[in-house]
Amino acid sequence: MRAFEYHAPTSLNEAIALLQEHGERALPLAGGTDLVVQMKENATKFPGPSHIVSLLRVPELGGIEFSETEGLRIGAGATMTEVAESPLIHERYPAIAEGAALVGSYQTMNMATVGGNLCNAAPSADIAPPLLVFEAEVVIAGPSGGRRSLPLEEFFLGPGKTALTTGELLAEVRVPVPPTATGSAYARHTPRKQMDIAVVGVAAALTVADGRIERARVALGAAAPMPMRAGRAEAQLEGEAASPEVLARATDSAVEECSPISDVRGSAEFRRHIVRVMTERILQQALQRTASR
Numbered sequence: 001m002r003a004f005e006y007h008a009p010t011s012l013n014e015a016i017a018l019l020q021e022h023g024e025r026a027l028p029l030a031g032g033t034d035l036v037v038q039m040k041e042n043a044t045k046f047p048g049p050s051h052i053v054s055l056l057r058v059p060e061l062g063g064i065e066f067s068e069t070e071g072l073r074i075g076a077g078a079t080m081t082e083v084a085e086s087p088l089i090h091e092r093y094p095a096i097a098e099g100a101a102l103v104g105s106y107q108t109m110n111m112a113t114v115g116g117n118l119c120n121a122a123p124s125a126d127i128a129p130p131l132l133v134f135e136a137e138v139v140i141a142g143p144s145g146g147r148r149s150l151p152l153e154e155f156f157l158g159p160g161k162t163a164l165t166t167g168e169l170l171a172e173v174r175v176p177v178p179p180t181a182t183g184s185a186y187a188r189h190t191p192r193k194q195m196d197i198a199v200v201g202v203a204a205a206l207t208v209a210d211g212r213i214e215r216a217r218v219a220l221g222a223a224a225p226m227p228m229r230a231g232r233a234e235a236q237l238e239g240e241a242a243s244p245e246v247l248a249r250a251t252d253s254a255v256e257e258c259s260p261i262s263d264v265r266g267s268a269e270f271r272r273h274i275v276r277v278m279t280e281r282i283l284q285q286a287l288q289r290t291a292s293r
Helices: 012-025 035-041 080-084 087-092 094-100 106-111 114-119 128-133 231-237 244-257 268-290
Strands: 005-007 026-029 051-054 064-067 071-075 137-141 147-151 156-158 169-175 182-189 200-209 212-221
Touching (some): 012 026, 012 169, 071 114, 080 106, 080 114, 094 128, 114 128, 114 169, 128 212, 200 268, 212 244, 212 268, 244 268
Parallel strands (some): 026 051
Antiparallel strands (some): 064 071, 137 147, 137 169, 182 200
16 A cells, blocks of 8 residues: 555544645545555556545545435445444435345445545445435535535446546535335345345335335436436336336336446446346335335
8 A cells, every 4th residue: 555644634624624625635534445445456547646635534424314304314434334324324224224234244344435426436336225215315515614415316426436526525515304005125136145236226116005106216326337327217117006017117218218237246247237127126025115104
């Protein structure tokens, strides 16, 4: 690992000031489960920063809160363990808890943060599809105390690329209160049970009223250059009676609109097959969960 200067700010403003001062030579450190690995194992391809700005002692980035008017707030520094074990997230947003519970081993979950997982911008990020189906927004903090909000769908610009600019940090994620009778679910396919990344991940959130699907959100991971909403699949579901035929048509649409790659972990054809199998399964699971809401 190459030498670097380590900074440990104790406030959000101090952290942003350090990032702004050192510009492209500095990178923020949250849980470190991605950055440290890149710095240690990819030194030839990843030269590494000359300044590391730790966010571990920045209290403004922590916490998980919920209100019936404002919805859910997840601090960017909240760990996957905190999200996976949160009773309020389990109750209102089960797909988010399921995504967080799949991020590596228990040791990894204790370190990995929501902000770090999103800012790494991996197409396979497990927390991204569940947040997308709940129409989450990210709150970005910048120099001079400035803040801006952005739909999570617009935060991802490509593999490893986000809408963050120099001197900005992801501060928190905001998730609206889901409608009554909404069921959600997330699952992924991996060769191994733990310590692996998704070959395909699928999340869904369905709201049912009088036997019809009033609102549908479907999101895919590792099936495109970035986590994506399957808009055509959603359109196939909304306003329709909840039936196997409707779910099958929506699944067909999800397969058509995804654009997976072929790599050492699976061919594009294989990934499309997994999208088909998992989308139908997750839609059925989300639909079953609407009955208890």
